[in-house]
Amino acid sequence: MKHIAIVICNYNYERFIAETIDSSLAQDYPGTRVIVIDDGSTDSSRAVIEQYGSRISAVFKENGGQVSAYNLGVELAGTDYVIFLDSDDVLYPHAVSEVMRKFEEEDLAKVQFRLDVIDESGKQTGAYIPHSEPPADCGRLLREGWLYPSPPASGNAYSVSALKAVFPVPEGGINRYGADFYAIYGAALIGAVATIPQSLGAYRVHHSATPSVSFANSEQIKKAPKAFKERWVTLREIAKERMNLELPPAFHDFAHEKAYFGSSLYHASLGARWRWMLNDSRAYMHTIVANPFWSLKKKAGTLFLSSLCLLPYSPLSDFVVRYITNPLARRGTVEQ
Structure with missing residues (x-):
């Protein structure tokens, strides 16, 4: 049996982290390992995480940002496959089984799946992401500059060998956050991407009672476009140096x-x-x-x-x- 690690990267989400860990431990695929990387939380996250004892592998590090947590997670996974689960999201019990079935059927760098959108209290909103599915040749289109439709971090499972061709990613500055950008698009430069057209988890959106133009949790709508451009520059450098691929100067998304x-x-x-x-x-x-x-x-x-x-x-x-x-x-x- 091939094994998979669910790596939960946490920073100051004591109010959600237990639900996220519980959903990971509840997976019906027996070869599942749960790793929690706490990125220097200053709330009570550590106390919550330590309650799980040997049921999980817990790592407590100094605060370095999300990219530093991903870099460490890829290094520590110790499995064939990995899911990076945000510490405010959840997986449904059959998520890993469905993902592993896909990996067993094909030689893939990434398997992605839909996420239901829930509000801060965990209530279903009726929305899900993404609606579009990438075609089989999304890697070719990515090399032409088109970012393919993908769920956020928690809706992706990766071949660890594919991620090791991308990570470690430089840390600091704009790369304190947005690690999933490099995983999502970097993996597609390495190998094929497959989609499971059903919801296998839930993505939590905070403070969603009054709809506005803002959707993502991590970055304000005016800051995200600039961050994407800078990450594309870094991804181009990684692709050129490690994969001998020349990505275009600009992307389309x-x-x-x-x-x-x-x-x-x-x-x-x-x-x-x-x-x-x-x-x-x-x-x-x-x-x-x-x-x-x-x-x-x-x-x-x-x-x-x-x-x-x-x-x-x-x-x-x-x-x-x-x-x-x-x-x-x-x-x-x-x-x-």
Whole structure:
């Protein structure tokens, strides 16, 4: 039997970490190892983690950021496969079994699966991510600069050998966070990616009672686009030095561009909305019209919705911006 490690990276999530560990220990795949890396938490996380004793492998390190925790997790996994589970998310009991079935069927670098979106209390929101599935040749498209549709960290399982071709990643600066960027896209440069089209876990979104343009927990909507660009630069360097691959200088990604769209148009005046559409929307429009992962129907629908932001009725424009940028504003399926 091949083994898999669930590596939980935690920082100051004492209110969620027990539920995350419990979901990992409840996996019905017998060859599952649970590792918890606490990145210098200053709350009561350590006391919660220590209660599990020998049922888990616990590592307490000085605070260095998420990338430092991933670097250590790849080194310590000691298994054929690994899932990096955020310490506020959960896996359903059959998640590892489904993932391992995929790995046994094919030679894969990564298996990804849908995540249901839950609120801070753990209640289902009715949304899930992602809605689009990457094609079999997503690695080729990535080498052309297209970031493929992927769930966030907790919805991915990796071949450890694939991750070792990418990690360790330089730590510090912008790389204190966003480690899943390097795992998600780095793995696709190494080998094939497969998708399980069902929800095998849950992604927790904090403070989601009032839908806005913000969706992700870790970074503000105005900071995330800049961070993505800097991470792409680092990934290009890793690909060139370790894989002899030359990635393009710029990447294309609708999730990235809709952050600019949302921060520029939300609560904006009619004049500001028109100016952005006329002068600054080229990259946004390109990731819709040329998107290799979307159907013609989806492209047309997104273009139509975007055009509604040019109407003078600002409540409609704000609703459309929320609908496009934040899945929770729809309370339905998610476009990522």
